Amino acid sequence: MLPALALVPGEPAGVGPELCVRLAQIPRQDCRLVALADPQVLQAAAQALSLPLRLRNEHEATERPGDLRVRPIPHAVSSVFGQTDPRNAASVIQALTAAAQACLDGEFEGMVTGPVHKAAINAGGIAYTGTTELLASHAGREVVMMLANDIVRVALVTTHLPLRQVADAIQPALLRDCLRITRDALRHDFGIADPVIAVLGLNPHAGEAGHLGSEEIEIIEPVLAELRAQDWQLVGPLPADTAFLPQKLSGFDAVLAMYHDQGLPVLKYSGFEHAVNLTLGLPYPRVAVDHGTALELAGRGLADASSLFAATGQCARIALQRRRHHP
Template sequence: MRPRLALVAGEPAGVGPELCVRLAQRPRTDCRLTVFADPDTLQAAADALSLPLRLLDADADAEAPGDIALHACPNRVASRFGETDPRNARAVIDALHAAADGCLHGRFTGLVTGPVHKAAINAGNIAYTGTTELLAAQAGCEVVMMLANDVVRVALATTHLPLRAVADAITGASLVTQLRIVHAALRDDFGIASPTIAVLGLNPHAGEAGHMGREEIDVIEPALARLRAEGMQLVGPLPADTAFLPAKLSHFDAVLAMYHDQGLPVLKYSGFERAVNLTLGLPYPRVAVDHGTALDLAGSGRADPSSLFAAVETCARFARNRAAR
């Protein structure tokens, strides 16, 4: 099976378009791609990198080096490398909505997204907190953010919250929902028949039996007990400072961290270039690059394409795994 994936280039002034052009230079045997982007921006990126580019119809098979099957999402104004323009924010959001709609209606079997610029989108008078939230709202479902590389998979119980708001955001009900989503994704997308998930505590030393906080006793442990009774293999709550030791990680298929900077620094240190950002719980696989728009590198040819390459490979694998179930 060669799944058809939708690929959204992202912010036109960033490195997303040129990474799509670089991706197009590689022969694809694992999937077919349709890129959602502004055609002039892709051509400018190809010209800057002195790489061949041929834009084809959205449903075409892009097989020769430099070929891109394109769903055109025209910018309102011409884009310049490294200079975001809020007038192009609508084109970015429309590309995300159109690609996701194609996944929801079966035209595509997975979605890969390049980096977007939150400030530029909001400056364009579009309320935007993140692509994860946008896709969840469009699909009408609960989701979990996970970042993964070849070393570790880290899911997040909370995402972009200030630290003082984290404890109140963690509830027994939310943990039960999140762990069910993570468990299903490990089974359906990663192909792990009986996954084991490590769950971190919120407080230092996982609360030290209540002496450093009671969230582990009052919130986390009851949620884990409920899911263990359903047959899930869960370990924790574990102290975060030792949970990522290699000897321990070898026994886990994923880690659920309680907040953003509890888990992601370890993942990024262990292999930032090959890391991808996953949205678990959607009715289709969605994989994003794990880096920003890198405006300072746009048009220079110096941006590392490894994360986009990994995102496409991961999304294609997930699509095949889902089709095989």
């Protein structure tokens, strides 16, 4: 039986709904998708793209291009392409939390999410820093954000944190937890029995033996030594400016970066269109597109659906891998 996945388009005024319409044009052979979305928004996106869309009950069989199963979650007000409306913030969050709860309840084996507009949600009176944080709080789990493409997987110790606060946040317990969650995901979700993780230093040249900062000596190296004693395959701390050289990357299964803009620019440069965003550590796989709402492209038929296609395929593969690990 194919794994059932929840599909959440995200911001209704952005490109998420039309990407879902494009996804529906090719019947899936690896999963069974159910969109948690406003049917009117999906139909409007299909009309703007001049593509067929037949919305089905979530329990119906779908075989033709353009069929999409839907669990309706209506928005408060009609959406206009390119124009966010804070009054829809609650329904955007409702779709995400409903999908997450359905995963926890066993209705779905994973969730795929489109881009969400943070400013619009906060303007709607909902404190929101990101879907990663929302899902972690909902599940009561410590999680790690990982972005991945066909070239590299990059996990993050800190995510949406001002750079001024990063150094203070890098503490042994946090680093240890991030390594544990990342290693467990590589083993259980990606099927890598003994993963090799490259760990970046915080400072230029990984601290230059203490001359450019002491975090490597005082925090990072002791944690790595502790975990290596348990037979973990860890390399580092490495200078970030050379760790991503192709000849080095070939020996790593993932790279752990200390902060958001240390690792992600390299990943996005190496293959932005096919990159995906994974939330490691949840009880279910969650994979998202690696781009924003692109309001300026919404409704124009110009948005590239490659990341959503990649996210759906990755989520389906992880769901099947988890089945094999926990039959």
